[in-house]
Amino acid sequence: MIRLQNVSKSYAGRLALKDVNLHVALGEFAFLVGPSGAGKSTLMRLLYREEVPTSGNVFIGGVNLNKLSSPQIPLLRRRLGIIFQDYKLLTRQTAYDNVAYILRAHGIDEKEVRKRVNSALNVVNLEDKQDAFPDELSGGEQQRVGIARAIVNGPPVLLADEPTGNLDPATSLEIVQLLARISQRGTTVLISTHDHTIVNTMRRRVISMRAGEVATDIDSGFYEVQGQIQV
Numbered sequence: 001m002i003r004l005q006n007v008s009k010s011y012a013g014r015l016a017l018k019d020v021n022l023h024v025a026l027g028e029f030a031f032l033v034g035p036s037g038a039g040k041s042t043l044m045r046l047l048y049r050e051e052v053p054t055s056g057n058v059f060i061g062g063v064n065l066n067k068l069s070s071p072q073i074p075l076l077r078r079r080l081g082i083i084f085q086d087y088k089l090l091t092r093q094t095a096y097d098n099v100a101y102i103l104r105a106h107g108i109d110e111k112e113v114r115k116r117v118n119s120a121l122n123v124v125n126l127e128d129k130q131d132a133f134p135d136e137l138s139g140g141e142q143q144r145v146g147i148a149r150a151i152v153n154g155p156p157v158l159l160a161d162e163p164t165g166n167l168d169p170a171t172s173l174e175i176v177q178l179l180a181r182i183s184q185r186g187t188t189v190l191i192s193t194h195d196h197t198i199v200n201t202m203r204r205r206v207i208s209m210r211a212g213e214v215a216t217d218i219d220s221g222f223y224e225v226q227g228q229i230q231v
């Protein structure tokens, strides 16, 4: 579902990604870890075509993103759910309207919008907060709105760059467990994180990056704290 072939990306002559090869299969759930500056966000941005590789190819569902024309980019993004560390909610819109926004922008009729938004809010267990504004919600609740918004189009791929970076440990684990449940329904999920506890609790695939390269890629992996041995 996600494939990178010999992908390099340089900024002003400095390589942020070096010859990265990676495959994440349909319905797979994986963590992307590594120290600050390792290239996690750069990799994520290539996947939603915020950036293009300096060399190599990036595929989503078999589509080569290098070959997309500008009008095709919104079509790609419709097939991706993107979840942000800072939620990026519309502050003057309710939870419901934040989730409905993209559907309305696509001209979907209100009856269908209601059905899909209610279903997405149900998945994240926020039906009772649908009329709340973002500043009336906790961080975890705001991120659950962000997840509902990401899944409302039924995308085959969810990308989350440090989705729990602003949340406390217990809420962070709940958010990642929610993403794992969504993945079980057949969605491919890639989550970048610095959170060792979450990675080591979940025991799922762990792709670790270092200085722009994939350093290790392990099923049911651990995220080792530097200088410490995990048992």
Ligand SMILES: Nc1ncnc2c1ncn2[C@@H]1O[C@H](COP(=O)(O)OP(=O)(O)OP(=O)(O)O)[C@@H](O)[C@H]1O
Pocket: 011, 012, 015, 016, 034, 035, 036, 037, 038, 039, 040, 041, 042, 043
């Ligand atoms: N827009 C940009 N312009 C120039 N250099 C950039 C840009 N974006 C990233 N870089 C550089 O690319 C490298 C990888 O950055 P990236 O943001 O992908 O790391 P990261 O693994 O996401 O780090 P963090 O854990 O801190 O979020 C870094 O050296 C960074 O300075």
Ligand SMILES: [Mg+2]
Pocket: 040, 041, 042, 161
């Ligand atoms: Mg980053």
